[in-house]
Amino acid sequence: xxxxxxxxxxxxxxxxxxxxxxxxxxxxxxxxxxxxxxxxxxxxxxxxxxxxxxxxxxxxxxxxxxxxxxxxxxxxxxxxxxxxxxxxxxxxxxxxxxxxxxxxxxxxxxxxxxxxxxxxxxxx
Numbered sequence: 001x002x003x004x005x006x007x008x009x010x011x012x013x014x015x016x017x018x019x020x021x022x023x024x025x026x027x028x029x030x031x032x033x034x035x036x037x038x039x040x041x042x043x044x045x046x047x048x049x050x051x052x053x054x055x056x057x058x059x060x061x062x063x064x065x066x067x068x069x070x071x072x073x074x075x076x077x078x079x080x081x082x083x084x085x086x087x088x089x090x091x092x093x094x095x096x097x098x099x100x101x102x103x104x105x106x107x108x109x110x111x112x113x114x115x116x117x118x119x120x121x122x123x124x
Contacts, residue, residue, distance in 0.1 A: 001026050002024070002025070002026045002098075002099075002112075002113045003024070003025045003027075003115075004023070004024055004027070004096045004097070004098060004113055004114065004115035005022070005023045005025075005115060005116070006020060006021065006022050006094065006095065006096050006115045006116065006117060006118040007020070007021050007023070007118060008020040008021050008118060009094060009118030009119045009120045010119075010120070011121040011122075011123065012086055012120075012121075012122055012123070013122070013123050013124075014086060014087055014088055014122055014123065014124050015086065016086050016122070017082070017083060017084045017086065018083045018086065018120060019081065019082050019083070020036065020080065020081040020094055020096075020118060020120075021078055021079070021080055022078065022079040022080070022081075022096030022115060023076075023077065023078050024077045024078065024079070024098060025077065027077065027098060027113065032052070032053060032054070032099050032100060032101060033050050033051070033052055033053075033098075033099075033101065033102055033103040033111070034050065034053050034072070034079055034096075034097065034099070034100075034111075035047065035048070035049050035050030035051055035059070035070060035079070035096075035103070035107065035108070036048045036049050036050070036070065036079075036081045036094055036095065036097070037094075037095050037097060037108040038092035038093060038094045038095065038120075039092055039093050039095070040092040045106070045108065045109075046061060046063075046092075047059075047061055047106060047107060047108055048060070048061050048064055048068065048081070048094070049061070049064065049068055049070035049081060050070065050100075050103040050107055050108075051070050051071075051072060051103070052103060053072060053074075056072075058070055059103045059104075063089075064083075064090075067083065067084050067086075068081060068082065068083050068084070069081070069084075070082075079096060081094070083120070086122045087122060088122045088123065088124045089122075090120060090122050091120060091121050091122050092119075092120060093117040093118070093119050094117060094118055094119075094120050095108070095114055095115055095116075095117045096114070096115040097111035097113065097114045097115070098111055098112070098113045099111055099112040099113050100112070
């Protein structure tokens with residue numbers, strides 16, 4: 001049974017940093033898309049960052065480019081999202097998703113597995 005467990009969320013002030021982790025169990029990395037999406041109250045889901053676990057190509061939403069970095073540690077079966085220069089508009093529940101065939105468009109909607117999410121709150 002595949003499980004994705006996120007951690008690392010919390011409350012920070014604007015300009016601060018957080019690192020999210022997604023520990024995958026029962027899941028074998030392959031050349032599929034894995035990444036992070038978020039949802040704020042009353043808003044639609046938004047893909048934040050994604051990576052092809054086989055080749056390492058990365059994709060970012062324009063709103064986070066230059067501030068967020070996605071990475072993976074295959075030995076630990078863990079995906080990370082380093083978030084720097086956080087803004088109040090980054091406040092949302094952040095979810096890890098895995099096993100989408102490709103990273104384009106709303107890849108997270110096609111992902112087979114989602115985690116339960118971790119809350120990120122950025123105050124001004």
